[in-house]
Amino acid sequence: MSESDPTDHALAAIASILDKPESLSFSEASAAAEKPVEKPAAEPSGPVEADGYSKTGPGPLQAIRFKWTVRRDDNGDYFVDETIGDNSVPISSGPMPKDAAVKFVDERENEARRRFEGIKREMAARDVSG
Numbered sequence: 070m071s072e073s074d075p076t077d078h079a080l081a082a083i084a085s086i087l088d089k090p091e092s093l094s095f096s097e098a099s100a101a102a103e104k105p106v107e108k109p110a111a112e113p114s115g116p117v118e119a120d121g122y123s124k125t126g127p128g129p130l131q132a133i134r135f136k137w138t139v140r141r142d143d144n145g146d147y148f149v150d151e152t153i154g155d156n157s158v159p160i161s162s163g164p165m166p167k168d169a170a171v172k173f174v175d176e177r178e179n180e181a182r183r184r185f186e187g188i189k190r191e192m193a194a195r196d197v198s199g
Contacts, residue, residue: 076177079133079153080184119147119167124174126181131155135181137174141167149173 119139126135132154141147147170148163162173 076135076181076184079128079135080181080188117171119171122171122174124178126178127185135177137177139167139170139174149177151177 120141121139123136123138126137128134134154136152138150138152138159139147140150142164144164146164147167148161148165149170150159150161152159163170165173
């Protein structure tokens with residue numbers, strides 16, 4: 070991850086929103102953050118259809134939630150489009166093989182979820198100690 074990684078910026082924005090009591094209390098933010106986010110019902114037992122494969126990251130606000138979507142171009146190459154919220158311009162990664170594109174989406178979503186959970190734990194610790 071580079072210093073200009075958009076995940077860092079979005080997670081920092083989430084943390085700053087959660088840290089401002091006048092905008093949203095921590096208990097409200099925690100409740101919102103615990104609402105289910107698009108998750109697959111179960112891991113597929115067979116091969117995954119890569120074109121259109123998508124995952125959405127965690128967060129209490131749709132406007133700053135990440136989404137990763139695999140697409141296949143006319144040449145058969147696979148790309149991953151990463152967006153933040155509904156109206157952002159996608160940042161594309163690729164070309165890459167089909168399996169690498171699916172793995173990229175899974176890894177990005179797992180990393181975002183891990184970071185978000187870390188921020189929630191940090192905020193909870195501040196709330197308890199403060």
